[in-house]
Amino acid sequence: MSVRILVSDPLPEGAVAILRGTPGITVEERRGLSEPELLPLVADIDAWVVRGATKVTRRLIEAAPKLRWVARAGAGIDNIDAAAARERGILVLNVPGANAVAVAELVFGLLLALFRQIPAADASLKRGEWAKARFQGRELRGKTIGILGLGKIGRAVAQRARAFEMRCVGHDPLLSEEATRALGVEPLPMKELLPRSEILTLHVPLSPETRGMIGAGEIARLPRGAVIVNAARGGLVDEAAVLEALERGHLSGAVFDVFAQEPPGGSPLVQRENVVATPHIGAATQEAQEAVGEEIVTLLLGKLRESGAIGESGPRTATPSRNPAHKKISR
Incomplete structure (x- = not known):
């Protein structure tokens, strides 16, 4: 059975292509939706990719019985009800430092x-x-x-x-x-x-x-x-x-x-x-957004493979990045 992933905020095309090119995954992109509009969409998803605009509320989490992963393309997770996620055993992923x-x-x-x-x-x-x-x-x-x-x-x-x-x-x-x-x-x-x-x-x-x-x-x-x-x-x-x-x-x-x-x-x-x-533009560079997008989908795919939700085969369309912003800065 295919793993259903909802992407409800803008992600770089390359990051979405990695998800779409991975066998066993179905991706739905729906952006700019309110909580009432999201409610019917989350009912059957296994994973959810967001940035900062989507608010992953307790109500939405409770309406998503199959949800196991919420992936935040960025550092802060204050737009996600982490307590509600913990209660459900949902893993919240983020990529601090990619920007x-x-x-x-x-x-x-x-x-x-x-x-x-x-x-x-x-x-x-x-x-x-x-x-x-x-x-x-x-x-x-x-x-x-x-x-x-x-x-x-x-x-x-x-x-x-x-x-x-x-x-x-x-x-x-x-x-x-x-x-x-x-x-x-x-x-x-x-x-x-x-x-x-x-x-x-x-x-x-x-x-x-x-x-x-x-x-x-x-x-x-x-x-x-x-x-x-x-x-x-x-x-x-x-x-x-x-x-x-x-x-x-x-x-x-x-x-x-x-x-x-x-x-x-x-x-x-x-x-x-x-x-x-400035209007919260710290991460708003082309290089940072590409880095954040690629890192969060790579992290999510790794968790899906660890859980057995998808197989070990790699994405069909992914290519190595040449973006210098992707270089790791060790903590």
């Missing part, structure tokens, strides 16, 4: 935009102005960057920070001091990292333990004039506390790619001149 280069590059793109006032300078020039004297900026060189989370993305950030001749301090409870120092990062506990961090960047998953991990108290411990970067998950940072610290000058700026509520609507934080923000 590491894309996110790390965006971090520095946002920082350079903030430090050199690039958005404002560009808008000024487009208005026909030549306000050169108005746009005196700052350099990244010599600044101390505090990195919370030294998984694949945090490591990619540290690597690029060193290229900018920045000092790197970091905190990751899952990494030994020796391993942290091998990355060119000085290991510090949180209470010591915050006062050292002229730039604080977060690269941790969103969980009950990390939600709101940077609030008013943590911001107060940063040096005056510090900058906060959140290109990880919305909800890690108390955005109201950031706004208050910007208004009183304790923070000199902030950059956000993710928000507790997306889209953030008319958030006063986004409107500030000393905030550079």
Whole structure:
């Protein structure tokens, strides 16, 4: 009997082709559907591939009696009711770090935009102005960057920070001091990292333990004039506390790619001149999406083979990737 896989968010054509080219699998692509629209579709599926748009709710999980695997093409799984999945014995798969280069590059793109006032300078020039004297900026060189989370993305950030001749301090409870120092990062506990961090960047998953991990108290411990970067998950940072610290000058700026509520609507934080923000585009590069797509379907097929749901024969149409973004960055 064929294994039925629902793909309810956009995946690269190559990733879908790998699934379709695998004997014993039937793939249905249905994108942009609401929960009521998804309910009849999940009744007979064995596996489900999503990105961030589809919400895999408890109601949908309960309506899918055959569902055994949910594969998230990306890192965060906050759009999946993981508790409901666990109760059913459903395996939730994800590929943290497949988009590491894309996110790390965006971090520095946002920082350079903030430090050199690039958005404002560009808008000024487009208005026909030549306000050169108005746009005196700052350099990244010599600044101390505090990195919370030294998984694949945090490591990619540290690597690029060193290229900018920045000092790197970091905190990751899952990494030994020796391993942290091998990355060119000085290991510090949180209470010591915050006062050292002229730039604080977060690269941790969103969980009950990390939600709101940077609030008013943590911001107060940063040096005056510090900058906060959140290109990880919305909800890690108390955005109201950031706004208050910007208004009183304790923070000199902030950059956000993710928000507790997306889209953030008319958030006063986004409107500030000393905030550079983007609409959750950290992983939105062609290279990253190809890497994420290929890695998640490869992982899913491996689990299907391990379970005996499909045979050992490989995909009929898969070809090795030549994408440099697919190179593994070891944790």
